[in-house]
Amino acid sequence: MNKKAFQNKRNIIIVVIGLLVITLMTLALVQGKITAKRSKDLYEVYVVRTQEPVITDGISRPNQEKSYYYDPTNGVISAIHVKNGQNVKISDPLFAYHNETLVYQIEDAKTQQKRLYNQKKELQKQVDIDPTLKQSIAEIDAQIADLSTNIQRLREKANIVVYAPMEGKIILDSNKKTDPSAPFLHLISTTPMVVSTVSEYDYYALKTDQKVRVYINAEDREIEGTVTGIDELSTVSTVTAMGAGATGTGSAGGVNFTFYVAPEEAIHVDFSVQIKIPLEEIIIPEECILTEEEKEYVFVVKEGKAVKQEITREKKGLQMVLTSGLALGDEVLISPDSALIDGQEVRIKEGSGNAH
Amino acid sequence: MHKNESVLLKKTKTWTTVNIVILIIGVVISTISVISLFGMKATGFALFQGLPGGEEAVAMLEEATSPIGMALAVVLIIIDIALVVWFFKCNGRMKKNIVPEKLPYYISLVLYVLSQVYSLISGSNVQVTSGGIIFTIILALVFVWIRIMPLIHLRRIITKAGEKIQETE
Numbered sequence: 001m002n003k004k005a006f007q008n009k010r011n012i013i014i015v016v017i018g019l020l021v022i023t024l025m026t027l028a029l030v031q032g033k034i035t036a037k038r039s040k041d042l043y044e045v046y047v048v049r050t051q052e053p054v055i056t057d058g059i060s061r062p063n064q065e066k067s068y069y070y071d072p073t074n075g076v077i078s079a080i081h082v083k084n085g086q087n088v089k090i091s092d093p094l095f096a097y098h099n100e101t102l103v104y105q106i107e108d109a110k111t112q113q114k115r116l117y118n119q120k121k122e123l124q125k126q127v128d129i130d131p132t133l134k135q136s137i138a139e140i141d142a143q144i145a146d147l148s149t150n151i152q153r154l155r156e157k158a159n160i161v162v163y164a165p166m167e168g169k170i171i172l173d174s175n176k177k178t179d180p181s182a183p184f185l186h187l188i189s190t191t192p193m194v195v196s197t198v199s200e201y202d203y204y205a206l207k208t209d210q211k212v213r214v215y216i217n218a219e220d221r222e223i224e225g226t227v228t229g230i231d232e233l234s235t236v237s238t239v240t241a242m243g244a245g246a247t248g249t250g251s252a253g254g255v256n257f258t259f260y261v262a263p264e265e266a267i268h269v270d271f272s273v274q275i276k277i278p279l280e281e282i283i284i285p286e287e288c289i290l291t292e293e294e295k296e297y298v299f300v301v302k303e304g305k306a307v308k309q310e311i312t313r314e315k316k317g318l319q320m321v322l323t324s325g326l327a328l329g330d331e332v333l334i335s336p337d338s339a340l341i342d343g344q345e346v347r348i349k350e351g352s353g354n355a356h
Numbered sequence: 357m358h359k360n361e362s363v364l365l366k367k368t369k370t371w372t373t374v375n376i377v378i379l380i381i382g383v384v385i386s387t388i389s390v391i392s393l394f395g396m397k398a399t400g401f402a403l404f405q406g407l408p409g410g411e412e413a414v415a416m417l418e419e420a421t422s423p424i425g426m427a428l429a430v431v432l433i434i435i436d437i438a439l440v441v442w443f444f445k446c447n448g449r450m451k452k453n454i455v456p457e458k459l460p461y462y463i464s465l466v467l468y469v470l471s472q473v474y475s476l477i478s479g480s481n482v483q484v485t486s487g488g489i490i491f492t493i494i495l496a497l498v499f500v501w502i503r504i505m506p507l508i509h510l511r512r513i514i515t516k517a518g519e520k521i522q523e524t525e
Contacts, residue, residue, distance in 0.1 A: 014463065017435065024428040032478050033426055189450070220432045 042347045045301055046288055046330040048322075051279040054205050055212070058196030058275050062266040064166060065185035070093070070176070074160050075099030077177045080185075084172040087190065088164040094185065095162050095177075102158035106151055116140050126178050166192075184335040192267050194225060196275050197256035205319050206230050206259055213276040214263050225261040225275070233257075282322040284311065287347040288332045298326065299333040300342060301348060306333055361521045364454065364509045369450040371506035375464060376443045378502060381520055385434045390429050397421045417496040432471070439464055457517040458510055 070077060078098035082088060120140045126135045168187045176184035194214060198206055206227060214225040234255040261275060289311070290297045296313065299306040309324030326332070333346065340346075396403060402415045419425060439460055446456035515521050 014459070017431070018463075018466075021428070021431060021470065024424060025470065026429060027424045028419075028422075028428055029474070029478055032419055033424060127421070 025269055040050055042090050042349055043301075043306075044334040044349050045335070046334050048282060048284070048328055048330040048332060050328065051221075051281065051283055052072070052277045054202045055196070055277040056196045056198055056202075056275045056277065058194045058214075058261070058273045060263070060269055060271050060273060061195050062188040063191050063193045063262075064168075064189040066165065066168075066187045068162065068185040068187070069183050070180045071097075072180055074110060075102070075158070078159075080172065080174065080177070082170045082172065082185075084170060086170045087168070088170060089167055090164060092164045094164055094187070096169075097160040097162075099158045099160075102154050106154045106158065109147050109151045109154065113144055113151070116144050116147070119170075120144070136266040141244070153155055162233070173232070188268065188269065194261040194263055194273055194275065195226070195258060196261065196273075197258050198230075200255045200257070202277070203230075205279055210277070212261055212278070213283050214261060214267070215274040215276065217272050217274065219271075223263055223265045224266075225263045226233065227318055228260045228262045230259040231257050235351045240258070255303050281316060281319070282328070283319055283331065284313075284322055284328065285334065286327070287335045290336065299346075300326070301331040301346065304345055304347075305343070306336065306340055306344050306346045324331055361455075361513050361515055364513050365453065365455065368456070368506045368509040368513075369447055371454075371502070371509065372443050372447050372450070374502055375461075375506065376447070378499070379436050379440045379443070381465075383433055383440065386429065386433050386436070387430060390433070393417065393421050407524060425497065432439050432467075435463075439467075453521045455513055455515050455517050455519055456510070458507060460506070461503065461507045461510065465493055465507065466498070468499060469501055 003016045062347050074097040076098055078096050080095040081093040082095070088094070120137055122134050123137050123140070127137065164187060166187065166189055168189045171188060173182075173184050176182045208227055208230060210227045212225050212227060213222050215222045234257055267273065284298065290299075296311050297307040298309050298311055301307075309325055312323045313320040314319075314323050331348070333340075368392065401417050404413045404417070420429075442460040446460060449456045513521075
């Protein structure tokens with residue numbers, strides 16, 4: 001009897017525990033379904049912003065460079081007024097020529113002029129007797145004047161001084177001052193220009209007078225710059241001539257175009273730089289866009305609600321660029337549910353909007 | 357006849373031991389998991405934050421560590437411990453040639469099937485790859501087989517539960 005009562009009691013306990021397990025499992029399942037339903041209203045957002053800048057490699061080159069060769073027709077170089085590495089200003093004397101042959105010609109001209117003066121004096125003494133001599137005196141005066149002009153010109157040619165046509169730095173090799181085949185003096189402008197190339201895919205990102213950022217690798221500093229020119233034609237030869245420093249990032253398998261940037265601060269000549277070209281166009285990820293009747297829409301999050309917003313885009317290069325409908329900083333739902341309606345409340349995943 | 361029953365009882369005892377080992381392993385793993393989940397919950401599942409798919413993992417873990425989820429886990433551990441004790445008792449009886457009752461084996465089988473159905477519905481054991489699904493199914497079948505085997509032998513014994521099998525030549 002006792003045994004049967006014990007077995008009954010045990011069976012009741014087993015049934016109760018069994019029911020408890022089933023109840024807990026059911027509750028857990030219900031809870032899971034609720035969580036799943038809530039997570040359906042949870043969205044990631046894309047924060048509308050400009051694209052990452054295009055970065056190209058470049059090199060700083062002298063804006064202007066003038067080379068001076070020895071010219072034997074001007075005589076010999078009598079003096080060099082500058083030193084190697086010296087900075088000069090406009091109109092500073094660089095060097096001078098002295099032409100000894102011309103000096104002799106001046107002496108001869110002076111002697112001839114003196115002779116004409118003496119001849120004129122003689123004729124002036126006889127002019128009272130013979131008034132027709134006035135004509136001869138006038139001719140001698142004209143000859144003297146011509147000689148004076150000639151002497152003046154010869155003097156200028158005999159001692160030529162060459163002046164600096166611009167501000168710059170001197171690179172001097174005095175050993176070549178008698179060699180007409182190689183420049184002995186270079187005047188390099190101290191305001192350099194940055195030369196770089198951009199691939200055909202990024203060509204439309206560039207505009208003349210556009211502001212860019214110039215990062216100087218060796219100095220770890222960034223300065224502003226302005227695009228001063230873009231070559232219309234691809235310039236493979238220019239790139240080759242510039243050397244390894246001035247190859248664009250998109251050079252692989254495409255055509256490059258050279259462009260020029262005027263930095264706002266001085267950069268040491270031949271320093272390599274990186275140019276950051278800002279991209280002002282806005283690109284919206286395709287997964288944010290819904291298409292209805294050939295019109296495109298996105299859901300913008302405003303005060304916790306998904307607001308349906310029409311947008312327009314146009315093709316630029318390889319990309320579809322936003323033309324209207326959104327502003328920078330707008331939060332757009334990524335992969336909006338097809339059942340989502342205009343004005344529906346939505347929850348945003350924590351940390352969403354920064355990962356993209 | 358009796359000799360055959362002794363063999364069946366021996367086989368039942370062996371399978372009961374296998375079940376005990378599996379249940380003990382299950383209890384140890386479940387206990388460690390519950391303690392670890394509590395520890396992770398205290399840090400807000402920081403380990404998964406910021407990882408790809410981390411948000412989904414955190415949501416799943418939060419569901420598992422909810423009061424209902426935890427109560428279910430604790431109850432299942434207690435039942436498993438009770439089953440281990442019960443199986444030890446059964447083994448003790450079988451040592452004395454006494455036929456054990458079938459109830460703990462049924463409970464073990466039903467509980468396992470129930471937990472598998474629950475996992476299937478809640479989607480906690482869903483494997484993305486087809487290889488994963490096949491592995492899960494095979495594993496489940498193996499565990500069901502382990503739980504059924506002592507019952508198969510036990511059901512073939514004619515001697516009633518609680519009675520001793522008579523030794524004969």
